[in-house]
Amino acid sequence: MRRKTIAIASLGVVSALALAGCAGGAGADDPDNTIDGEVQGEVTFVTWRTDLVQDGTFEAYAEQFTEMYPDASVTFEGITDYEGEMRTRLSTESYGDVLGIPNSVQPDQFADYFEPLGQTDDLEGTYRFLAPKSFDGVQYGLALGGNANGLVYNTAVFEEAGVTEVPKTEEEFLAALQAIEENTDAIPMYTNYKDGWPLSQWTSNIGAPSGDADAMNAMTTEDAPWTEGTDIYAIDSLIFDAVAGGYTEDDPLTTNWEQSKVDFATGKIGVMGLGSWAISQLQAAAEDNGESADVVGYMTFPATASDGTQYAMVGGDYNLGINVNSDVKAAAKAWIDFLLEESGFTETQGMVSALTTDPLPSNLGGLEEEGVELLELSPAPAGEESLVNDIADGAQIDLYGNIYRQKLVDIARGAADGDKESYFEELNTAWADSRAQVG
Amino acid sequence: MSFTAAAPDAPAAPGPAIVPISPRPPRPSRRRDRRPAGPRSILNRLTPYLFIAAAVGLLLLLTYLPAANMLWYSLTDWDGIDKEQNFIGLQNYLEVFTNPRVFGVFFVSIYYFIGAFVQMAIALYFAALLSTRTRFSNFFRGVLFFPYLINGVAIGFVFLYLFQPGGTLDTVLGWFGVADTPQWLGDPDVANFSLAGTSVWRYTGMNFVLFLGAMQSIPRELYEAAEIDGANDWQQFWALTFPGIRRIIGLSFILAVAGSLSVFEIPFIMTGGANGTSTFVIQTLQTAFTFRQVGLASAMAIVLLAIVLIVTWVQRRVFPDEKVDLT
Numbered sequence: 081m082r083r084k085t086i087a088i089a090s091l092g093v094v095s096a097l098a099l100a101g102c103a104g105g106a107g108a109d110d111p112d113n114t115i116d117g118e119v120q121g122e123v124t125f126v127t128w129r130t131d132l133v134q135d136g137t138f139e140a141y142a143e144q145f146t147e148m149y150p151d152a153s154v155t156f157e158g159i160t161d162y163e164g165e166m167r168t169r170l171s172t173e174s175y176g177d178v179l180g181i182p183n184s185v186q187p188d189q190f191a192d193y194f195e196p197l198g199q200t201d202d203l204e205g206t207y208r209f210l211a212p213k214s215f216d217g218v219q220y221g222l223a224l225g226g227n228a229n230g231l232v233y234n235t236a237v238f239e240e241a242g243v244t245e246v247p248k249t250e251e252e253f254l255a256a257l258q259a260i261e262e263n264t265d266a267i268p269m270y271t272n273y274k275d276g277w278p279l280s281q282w283t284s285n286i287g288a289p290s291g292d293a294d295a296m297n298a299m300t301t302e303d304a305p306w307t308e309g310t311d312i313y314a315i316d317s318l319i320f321d322a323v324a325g326g327y328t329e330d331d332p333l334t335t336n337w338e339q340s341k342v343d344f345a346t347g348k349i350g351v352m353g354l355g356s357w358a359i360s361q362l363q364a365a366a367e368d369n370g371e372s373a374d375v376v377g378y379m380t381f382p383a384t385a386s387d388g389t390q391y392a393m394v395g396g397d398y399n400l401g402i403n404v405n406s407d408v409k410a411a412a413k414a415w416i417d418f419l420l421e422e423s424g425f426t427e428t429q430g431m432v433s434a435l436t437t438d439p440l441p442s443n444l445g446g447l448e449e450e451g452v453e454l455l456e457l458s459p460a461p462a463g464e465e466s467l468v469n470d471i472a473d474g475a476q477i478d479l480y481g482n483i484y485r486q487k488l489v490d491i492a493r494g495a496a497d498g499d500k501e502s503y504f505e506e507l508n509t510a511w512a513d514s515r516a517q518v519g
Numbered sequence: 520m521s522f523t524a525a526a527p528d529a530p531a532a533p534g535p536a537i538v539p540i541s542p543r544p545p546r547p548s549r550r551r552d553r554r555p556a557g558p559r560s561i562l563n564r565l566t567p568y569l570f571i572a573a574a575v576g577l578l579l580l581l582t583y584l585p586a587a588n589m590l591w592y593s594l595t596d597w598d599g600i601d602k603e604q605n606f607i608g609l610q611n612y613l614e615v616f617t618n619p620r621v622f623g624v625f626f627v628s629i630y631y632f633i634g635a636f637v638q639m640a641i642a643l644y645f646a647a648l649l650s651t652r653t654r655f656s657n658f659f660r661g662v663l664f665f666p667y668l669i670n671g672v673a674i675g676f677v678f679l680y681l682f683q684p685g686g687t688l689d690t691v692l693g694w695f696g697v698a699d700t701p702q703w704l705g706d707p708d709v710a711n712f713s714l715a716g717t718s719v720w721r722y723t724g725m726n727f728v729l730f731l732g733a734m735q736s737i738p739r740e741l742y743e744a745a746e747i748d749g750a751n752d753w754q755q756f757w758a759l760t761f762p763g764i765r766r767i768i769g770l771s772f773i774l775a776v777a778g779s780l781s782v783f784e785i786p787f788i789m790t791g792g793a794n795g796t797s798t799f800v801i802q803t804l805q806t807a808f809t810f811r812q813v814g815l816a817s818a819m820a821i822v823l824l825a826i827v828l829i830v831t832w833v834q835r836r837v838f839p840d841e842k843v844d845l846t
Binding site: 166170171184185186189192193273274276292330331332333334371467470473478481482483487490495496 | 598599600601602610620679682683684686702705707710736742780790791792793794805808809810811812
């Protein structure tokens with residue numbers, strides 16, 4: 081009796097497996113399984129936006145998508161620690177059908193993991209932000225949307241402090257911070273040191289102080305990038321001076337990102353260095369706390385290029401790529417196209433659309449009023465796509481991280497040995513050593 | 520077995536009293552004779568190994584295979600995702616030993632090492648106190664062991680709030696008139712003490728339970744005899760309790776050294792290694808995942824393993840594991 085049950089059960093399992101194998105349909109190596117093929121099958125979208133999975137925003141998009149393509153459907157997998165978890169998952173073949181290309185994948189590794197989406201030259205007319213995920217002229221990812229970079233500021237706090245003009249230089253900015261310190265109870269500038277990643281947001285301003293789209297590429301040719309006159313110097317010394325001047329929170333080790341949104345909205349914080357993606361979250365925080373959404377102002381990095389213009393850098397958010405092992409490449413491509421073109425995602429999120437024909441989002445209107453020009457970093461020269469990262473990693477300077485900048489803050493507040501000059505000297509030495517090894 | 524089959528053996532037994540005994544002696548020999556080299560007996564002989572195989576298999580799969588993999592990574596320049604792993608020999612190890620940044624963080628371990636002694640002293644004190652008949656002793660045992668049961672991440676968050684400026688700790692100290700408190704985590708001179716203190720709070724219960732268990736295995740009669748001889752509490756502790764638990768103290772010491780070299784979760788959750796609180800494991804993690812140098816990080820991990828093994832070995836040499844003899 082028992083043996084019979086087991087036999088039936090195992091028969092069931094085997095047939096279920098066999099059926100599942102059939103249902104998979106075209107294998108990854110099937111010649112028909114290309115991004116131009118027939119749109120059918122179930123697409124798994126691995127996403128970093130867990131909030132949009134939970135509140136059903138994506139689910140609504142998926143329903144619209146299935147209406148357009150009755151044979152295709154989309155399921156979602158939201159991952160909180162997206163970078164960390166995806167790095168491990170990439171060693172398997174199952175990392176979804178559509179996913180945001182993790183930053184840890186270097187350009188020369190794109191072809192191992194992602195399906196080519198076309199020649200970059202052909203796509204250039206249609207899409208913004210192509211450069212970072214292009215290798216050898218082939219495009220591997222399309223940005224879901226983009227952000228401008230700069231600083232959010234509380235207009236009410238600025239007004240109370242008597243700062244009427246948005247600061248356009250470092251001196252004006254520090255003067256504004258001092259005015260906030262003297263005239264209000266607010267913390268002039270909040271670093272979000274403990275959470276760390278907000279400190280990395282500053283790096284995206286490279287290019288803005290000089291108005292030079294090649295500023296990032298130029299770092300690979302310099303042995304001492306932390307020298308007066310460069311963009312990274314301007315950015316890091318602004319942070320240093322603000323902390324050293326006592327314009328930041330007293331105990332940076334106990335900051336809290338979620339709380340900082342509320343504190344900002346309720347006028348306890350003057351300025352935070354964040355990408356424009358933060359605007360909608362801060363506006364929501366303001367409204368939740370009984371303030372007007374108008375308190376959230378956005379400015380570019382406080383510097384004016386030598387040509388007298390102010391620039392703000394715009395760059396892509398995560399790029400969507402297609403798993404090279406996917407069984408449903410055509411449906412995956414259709415889903416990317418749908419998200420970018422039909423869904424209205426960037427508009428509802430207040431992001432810059434990846435489509436060149438779409439207008440800029442309204443929350444960047446402040447920048448336009450100030451006469452700020454938007455600028456996109458130019459791509460790295462062919463063959464040097466990974467060079468900046470390789471040099472930075474070899475020097476153990478996390479250019480897009482928080483470790484070296486936390487030390488900068490520590491030195492500026494007197495918690496670690498050294499001063500601005502000695503630390504920049506240290507960074508330059510490490511950079512030069514690594515450049516000699518890598519380059 | 521029917522009665523008839525058993526009958527031929529039975530006549531040897533004269534009385535009913537011996538009946539149950541007499542069939543026994545022949546049994547082993549009979550079994551040996553009847554054991555043919557069939558598949559069943561091979562299975563019988565293999566049974567213990569099959570039981571072990573599951574455990575050993577899992578151990579190999581989940582511990583030794585990854586360790587061997589790591590040993591291989593430590594000889595390559597792998598970045599964690601590249602499909603190619605280039606063999607570069609001992610270069611990573613050279614880097615580990617020549618880069619002052621890598622070994623500098625071991626100074627942070629000293630805080631936790633000192634903390635471990637404080638922790639053992641506290642645990643020993645309470646174990647000695649609660650091993651005797653004390654009022655509510657079970658309740659206090661529970662209280663002391665409880666922190667060890669809490670998840671390390673939760674402890675990190677709890678203490679993060681405790682240490683905040685104007686947080687719980689400052690408030691409590693304020694009741695006693697201490698107003699001028701430092702920034703418990705923000706002040707680099709204090710931060711490591713705060714973290715080591717958190718670690719002590721968490722692991723004291725573990726030491727306490729080990730000590731208590733050892734103390735309770737010491738025969739009561741010895742204490743009674745000592746009491747009759749007129750030994751006071753101190754003399755009893757030094758002459759009986761301490762030697763009785765010396766092995767456990769030795770074990771705790773090894774755990775303390777290994778633990779203080781490989782501190783991770785408390786500083787990682789509470790400060791992320793910022794403000795001079797980075798430990799060797801945090802540094803290894805950053806090397807592997809922030810700077811994409813998995814090869815170098817693997818070498819660091821292997822070096823840490825080697826250091827822990829060497830320290831343990833030296834310790835066993837210096838303090839050999841003496842037989843405890845209480846008589």
